Amino acid sequence: MDRYCLYCDRALAGRQDLRGVRPNVRIAFDSKNERVWTICDRCHGWNLWWTDDRAHALETLERRARDRARVLFETDHVALIESEGRQLVRVGAPPSREEAWWRYGRQLRRRRDHFTSSLTGVGAATYTAVSTLGRSLGFESVTGDFRGVTNRRVEVLRWRRFRGTAWCGRAPCPSCNSVLIRLFFFKSPDLVLAPDADGLPMVGLPCSRCDPWTVEKTYGFSPQASEWVLQRVLAWHNVGGATQRELDKAVRLIDGAGSAAEFVGTLAGRRQQLRQLPRIERLALEICVNDGAERHRLAALAADLEAGWRRADELAGIIDAEL
Ligand SMILES: [Zn+2]
Numbered sequence: 001m002d003r004y005c006l007y008c009d010r011a012l013a014g015r016q017d018l019r020g021v022r023p024n025v026r027i028a029f030d031s032k033n034e035r036v037w038t039i040c041d042r043c044h045g046w047n048l049w050w051t052d053d054r055a056h057a058l059e060t061l062e063r064r065a066r067d068r069a070r071v072l073f074e075t076d077h078v079a080l081i082e083s084e085g086r087q088l089v090r091v092g093a094p095p096s097r098e099e100a101w102w103r104y105g106r107q108l109r110r111r112r113d114h115f116t117s118s119l120t121g122v123g124a125a126t127y128t129a130v131s132t133l134g135r136s137l138g139f140e141s142v143t144g145d146f147r148g149v150t151n152r153r154v155e156v157l158r159w160r161r162f163r164g165t166a167w168c169g170r171a172p173c174p175s176c177n178s179v180l181i182r183l184f185f186f187k188s189p190d191l192v193l194a195p196d197a198d199g200l201p202m203v204g205l206p207c208s209r210c211d212p213w214t215v216e217k218t219y220g221f222s223p224q225a226s227e228w229v230l231q232r233v234l235a236w237h238n239v240g241g242a243t244q245r246e247l248d249k250a251v252r253l254i255d256g257a258g259s260a261a262e263f264v265g266t267l268a269g270r271r272q273q274l275r276q277l278p279r280i281e282r283l284a285l286e287i288c289v290n291d292g293a294e295r296h297r298l299a300a301l302a303a304d305l306e307a308g309w310r311r312a313d314e315l316a317g318i319i320d321a322e323l
């Protein structure tokens, strides 16, 4: 392999072997045609390895992709695989599909550990003291205001992590044409999860002007904005994370629905407000929404990788024929 990117001259590796490749640089391999590339992390150019270096590297790459590896995303031609902290791109027919949503369960458990650590408790007490001082000086928009809250630790953690605003933009009410430009977290329990015209899950906030209010009279967010709002709002709601038992229950709910996407679809069909969802359903929803967002990101990445591979494959054919 070359140590510098052929296309933009960026250093890809310290040494001329697999172990020398920088962690952020993806390695692609095609076992059938015995090809290996390093994909530049700056220009995304596929750098074909020299024929002599390929055989040994392929052996290692195949083993890594098979053992202790997770398939993040795959199309009919390329798979993005994570193995030992590095992303590999496997070119060729896929073996099997794997659900990735359990990773978010792990994230919620870590959040729980952080939340229950004594440091957070001390931190909350200190922070409340700072906020009392801030309030007396007129800075409550910066330091928060925790008078009269039932769970100080939760509220301090929420404020420190998210501040007060969940979303800014323009969300119109189809009934009265008034527009929502800012969603505050404290209003987020009112959010309604419902299917949009195409059946995709979307959230809306009950219109404050329309009276009497119905589910149709909501400030509606686009599907992309809905995903983002839900990710943020659910992280705020579930700021304390979850215990293993709660996670097991949430996972059973998702399993029962068939898949993460089906779970969200079923929930949206009920047209409920977030405040009406039982805690376990809210946890399951956060897991599923994150999984969906990750899938959308990876789908875009996979399309990009597949396009890169098509160009690289063509070029490799020409180079190999000349050699
Ligand atoms: Zn490059």
Ligand SMILES: [Zn+2]
Binding pocket: 173, 174, 175, 176, 177, 178, 207, 208, 209, 210, 217
């Ligand atoms: Zn309205």
